[in-house]
Amino acid sequence: MHRAIALYSGGLDSLLSILVIKEQKIEVIAFKFQTGFVLPLKEQDLVYSQKFGFSIEEIDIRKKFFSVLKNPKHGYGKNLNPCIDCKILMLKEAKELMSKYNASFIVTGEIVFQRLMSQKREQILHIENEASLKGLIVRPLSGKLLSATKPELDGIIDREMLYDIWGRGRKKQLLLAQKYGIHKIPQPSGGCLLTDPLFCKKVKDIITYDELTIENVELLKIGRHFRLSEKCKAIVGRDEGENEILMNRKGAVLIHPLDFKGPVILILGEHSEKEIDKACEICVYYSKRKHALIVTRKNEEEKIKEYNAISEAEVVKYRI
Numbered sequence: 422m423h424r425a426i427a428l429y430s431g432g433l434d435s436l437l438s439i440l441v442i443k444e445q446k447i448e449v450i451a452f453k454f455q456t457g458f459v460l461p462l463k464e465q466d467l468v469y470s471q472k473f474g475f476s477i478e479e480i481d482i483r484k485k486f487f488s489v490l491k492n493p494k495h496g497y498g499k500n501l502n503p504c505i506d507c508k509i510l511m512l513k514e515a516k517e518l519m520s521k522y523n524a525s526f527i528v529t530g531e532i533v534f535q536r537l538m539s540q541k542r543e544q545i546l547h548i549e550n551e552a553s554l555k556g557l558i559v560r561p562l563s564g565k566l567l568s569a570t571k572p573e574l575d576g577i578i579d580r581e582m583l584y585d586i587w588g589r590g591r592k593k594q595l596l597l598a599q600k601y602g603i604h605k606i607p608q609p610s611g612g613c614l615l616t617d618p619l620f621c622k623k624v625k626d627i628i629t630y631d632e633l634t635i636e637n638v639e640l641l642k643i644g645r646h647f648r649l650s651e652k653c654k655a656i657v658g659r660d661e662g663e664n665e666i667l668m669n670r671k672g673a674v675l676i677h678p679l680d681f682k683g684p685v686i687l688i689l690g691e692h693s694e695k696e697i698d699k700a701c702e703i704c705v706y707y708s709k710r711k712h713a714l715i716v717t718r719k720n721e722e723e724k725i726k727e728y729n730a731i732s733e734a735e736v737v738k739y740r741i
């Protein structure tokens with residue numbers, strides 16, 4: 422039995438592409454590449470892998486992806502999404518897995534002309550060349566619109582069983598989903614945070630201040646973020662869940678109101694009293710008070726002081 426490596430985003434298109442290939446009696450091993458900005462594998466992904474009989478694994482490529490994100494050779498998309506370089510990176514990783522698992526080709530859920538940046542026909546071919554995978558990437562949903570790949574020429578895949586889907590519509594994919602008995606329709610793509618303009622403001626900030634680390638990217642996913650100085654940031658919890666996550670950080674400076682429930686603030690980076698005072702004023706502001714007693718906890722030492730709320734204009738100035 423022939424074997425293929427699939428790039429799995431968690432979206433409908435990547436799932437369908439796996440099923441189209443599986444229909445041709447080819448074993449599929451799917452991988453989700455974790456860039457730090459996409460959702461991790463979910464329970465539902467495992468349900469699909471069991472239901473449809475393909476294996477699935479998540480692979481952490483965050484460090485390599487961060488280098489790409491800081492300086493993408495092909496630039497960014499509409500936001501901070503370096504899609505072309507991201508795909509090249511994923512395909513290079515998949516190429517290594519292809520040798521490891523003795524697979525004959527790679528499968529992706531790409532559809533021509535679906536997105537502007539990386540799914541134009543010529544871009545698809547450029548990406549393929551850059552990853553040194555010419556003729557080895559099968560896109561089952563658009564396969565009939567693209568040149569025949571090596572597995573088609575070698576008779577491993579029947580081109581007639583591929584599709585000719587193109588553009589942004591989803592009608593044909595939904596019909597295919599119905600055919601395969603997919604009742605809970607996943608979103609079209611895996612939901613990358615780098616396509617969200619508001620989130621990207623925070624990413625740009627940590628790239629600018631050379632703070633792009635795995636830990637800092639995880640923290641971007643919670644709270645409101647404030648840049649207090651070149652080397653110091655504050656994160657303000659928005660609800661009890663976020664406050665608890667911030668509270669559990671060891672060795673950090675934590676700020677919270679003394680005698681009522683309010684936001685917890687985490688200070689990150691080098692700071693002086695000036696930044697701590699500013700963060701305490703922010704804490705009063707988000708407590709919806711004019712002034713309050715605020716606790717600052719640093720190295721297990723607690724300090725209590727009364728602060729006034731920061732002004733609205735200053736909130737706007739410091740907010741990322």
Ligand code: SF4
Nearest residue numbers: 502503504507613615
């Ligand atoms: S949307 Fe995100 S995950 Fe998808 S190719 Fe672009 S950068 Fe990569």
